[in-house]
Amino acid sequence: MSDPIIHARHLKRTYRVPVRRPGLTGAFRDLLTPEYRTVQAVQDVTFEIGRGESVAYLGPNGAGKSTTVKMLAGILKPSGGELRVMDFHPHQDRQQYVRNIGVVFGQRTTLWFDLAVIESLRLLQRVYGVPEAVFQERLELFDEVLDLSGLLATPARKLSLGQRVRADLAAALLHAPPVVFLDEPTIGLDASVKARIRAFLRQINRDLGTTLLLTTHDLGDVEAISDRVMVIDAGQLIFDGTTRAMREDLGRGDRVTVVAPPGSLAALNAATSELAVPWTDEGKGRYSALYDGRRVRTPDLVARTLAAVPAEDLELREASIEDVVRELYERGRHA
Numbered sequence: 444m445s446d447p448i449i450h451a452r453h454l455k456r457t458y459r460v461p462v463r464r465p466g467l468t469g470a471f472r473d474l475l476t477p478e479y480r481t482v483q484a485v486q487d488v489t490f491e492i493g494r495g496e497s498v499a500y501l502g503p504n505g506a507g508k509s510t511t512v513k514m515l516a517g518i519l520k521p522s523g524g525e526l527r528v529m530d531f532h533p534h535q536d537r538q539q540y541v542r543n544i545g546v547v548f549g550q551r552t553t554l555w556f557d558l559a560v561i562e563s564l565r566l567l568q569r570v571y572g573v574p575e576a577v578f579q580e581r582l583e584l585f586d587e588v589l590d591l592s593g594l595l596a597t598p599a600r601k602l603s604l605g606q607r608v609r610a611d612l613a614a615a616l617l618h619a620p621p622v623v624f625l626d627e628p629t630i631g632l633d634a635s636v637k638a639r640i641r642a643f644l645r646q647i648n649r650d651l652g653t654t655l656l657l658t659t660h661d662l663g664d665v666e667a668i669s670d671r672v673m674v675i676d677a678g679q680l681i682f683d684g685t686t687r688a689m690r691e692d693l694g695r696g697d698r699v700t701v702v703a704p705p706g707s708l709a710a711l712n713a714a715t716s717e718l719a720v721p722w723t724d725e726g727k728g729r730y731s732a733l734y735d736g737r738r739v740r741t742p743d744l745v746a747r748t749l750a751a752v753p754a755e756d757l758e759l760r761e762a763s764i765e766d767v768v769r770e771l772y773e774r775g776r777h778a
């Protein structure tokens with residue numbers, strides 16, 4: 444990796460949460476003698492991200508993604524470990540640091556609610572000291588890709604979700620920060636807005652060399668925006684590498700799908716048990732299995748499958764990122 448810009452070493456973050464005791468007496472006791480338990484949201488996470496990389500940070504619900512992003516953005520103080528982004532300690536150096544990064548939370552806005560979008564952008568222009576000519580140039584670029592011009596006069600509170608996220612992206616990138624953190628930037632957006640935002644993020648990554656780290660549950664984002672994937676589960680990194688390496692690491696880079704009468708699962712599993720290829724019932728008569736094409740001979744698998752069930756259709760393809768991530772989460776759960 445060339446020139447790391449983000450260093451996280453043994454990063455930890457715990458939350459202290461009140462324990463709720465049952466019933467009315469419990470409620471009184473909670474009030475008088477509160478008890479707390481510790482949630483380990485991020486347990487021990489180590490990674491480096493190079494300048495200009497575009498990294499997707501994935502994990503199931505509650506895995507610790509948002510907590511990591513909030514530490515990276517300087518909003519939360521790590522409970523342990525080290526964190527450095529460029530030459531800053533994000534939380535400690537927060538005031539200076541935030542001028543050098545962009546942050547987008549898909550679920551909440553950083554725009555002033557009652558101000559027209561352009562007024563928010565003008566305020567940010569002043570905060571960041573962006574010269575007028577540069578401001579105009581960037582507005583033009585944002586308008587080109589994010590189609591902003593129609594939104595500029597509208598107060599943030601009147602924007603639809605998709606419009607709001609587009610305006611938030613412009614606000615986060617106005618000062619051309621070298622590093623941008625995005626927490627579920629495409630959540631709840633329709634396909635066309637998603638496509639626009641993905642294209643925009645890809646463009647700033649490629650053309651401006653902006654380093655991106657984004658959390659998402661939408662694996663379409665990963666395919667479109669990121670070259671590298673880090674997967675966190677229960678507060679720990681369980682994978683860090685390219686999507687291709689992820690397929691290879693798992694050894695299940697191929698997928699077979701068959702359409703067969705309902706109730707075919709047992710017969711399929713029996714037919715391929717020697718190959719250790721377990722099937723999943725996807726409903727509506729579709730059954731699929733992930734397997735390692737280097738270990739299992741595909742013609743052998745196909746022959747066994749077709750002998751076991753009266754198949755209406757059979758499809759072979761490379762496993763999608765979605766397949767692989769689902770499998771990774773499962774593996775993490777059973778580890």
Ligand SMILES: Nc1ncnc2c1ncn2[C@@H]1O[C@H](COP(=O)(O)OP(=O)(O)OP(=O)(O)O)[C@@H](O)[C@H]1O
Nearest residue numbers: 458460482484502503504505506507508509510511
């Ligand atoms: N403010 C908080 N107070 C207490 N516990 C919290 C707080 N924020 C998060 N947690 C807990 O920390 C853990 C990690 O949460 P986090 O929001 O970082 O996960 P996530 O991977 O972003 O999840 P999701 O995909 O659902 O957004 C979870 O167990 C969550 O309940």
